Amino acid sequence: MARIGLIGGSGLEKLNILRDTREVVADTPYGPPSSSIFCGKIADNEVFILSRHARDHSITPTNVNNRANICALKDLSCTSILATTACGSLREEIRRGDIVFPDQFLDFTKHRINTFHDHFEPGVTGHIAMADPFSEDLRKRLILGAETLKLAFQPKGTVVTIEGPRFSTRAESNMFRTMGADIINMSTAPEAALANEAGIPYAVIALSTDYDAWKHDEEPVTWAEILRVFEENVRHVTALLINVLQNFKV
Numbered sequence: 001m002a003r004i005g006l007i008g009g010s011g012l013e014k015l016n017i018l019r020d021t022r023e024v025v026a027d028t029p030y031g032p033p034s035s036s037i038f039c040g041k042i043a044d045n046e047v048f049i050l051s052r053h054a055r056d057h058s059i060t061p062t063n064v065n066n067r068a069n070i071c072a073l074k075d076l077s078c079t080s081i082l083a084t085t086a087c088g089s090l091r092e093e094i095r096r097g098d099i100v101f102p103d104q105f106l107d108f109t110k111h112r113i114n115t116f117h118d119h120f121e122p123g124v125t126g127h128i129a130m131a132d133p134f135s136e137d138l139r140k141r142l143i144l145g146a147e148t149l150k151l152a153f154q155p156k157g158t159v160v161t162i163e164g165p166r167f168s169t170r171a172e173s174n175m176f177r178t179m180g181a182d183i184i185n186m187s188t189a190p191e192a193a194l195a196n197e198a199g200i201p202y203a204v205i206a207l208s209t210d211y212d213a214w215k216h217d218e219e220p221v222t223w224a225e226i227l228r229v230f231e232e233n234v235r236h237v238t239a240l241l242i243n244v245l246q247n248f249k250v
Helices: 066-075 136-149 170-178 188-197 223-246
Strands: 003-008 019-024 037-042 045-051 080-089 104-108 158-162 183-185 202-210
Touching (some): 045 223, 080 223, 136 223, 188 202, 202 223
Parallel strands (some): 003 080, 104 158
Antiparallel strands (some): 019 037, 037 045, 080 183
């Protein structure tokens, strides 16, 4: 039996895929997490669902307490974390509705705490390797699930996380493309870094909803358009999660 944390992003605040559900109100040394945590089962696996922006989507990207979210899942003995996110496409070949499983990230956030270390304990430096921030084992499970369900997906990509809540200017969007980013969101950093620091394998399911601001033959991204595309394709993300979690073996 595996214990898997699931961080639900925009559009998945009220995800309901569990049986034998109970609710846990957690607290951590870093404060409370974004939401209470729904615990339940999929097949024989224990799954713990936490809503990144709270279930009423009231928490802005900058104010998400990422440290508390990761710490709460660690305290519940989660040994893997899957996170969902809406994202903008920075590449022609990544279409609206496509799913991307990032293998790298660029952190362009400015105001977020990105470590559990407020200071170093004697003999502990806290510098962790981050060359490959996403779990290859989890990514392979997600890719297999997407192949099984015949979903449109990209097996890898670089996600750039911006502070938000505003969207990119055209100049910023083109800069990120030049830097090698493939998709853009407001959530993966520092969430991924903190999961690594906590020693929990972590992977992301990113659903492409728009083309950010770089594409001149498209309207610039709006929140209404993000929600429209996400709602049209949320069934794919949900089906993928159920497939992977049903077949998850330690």
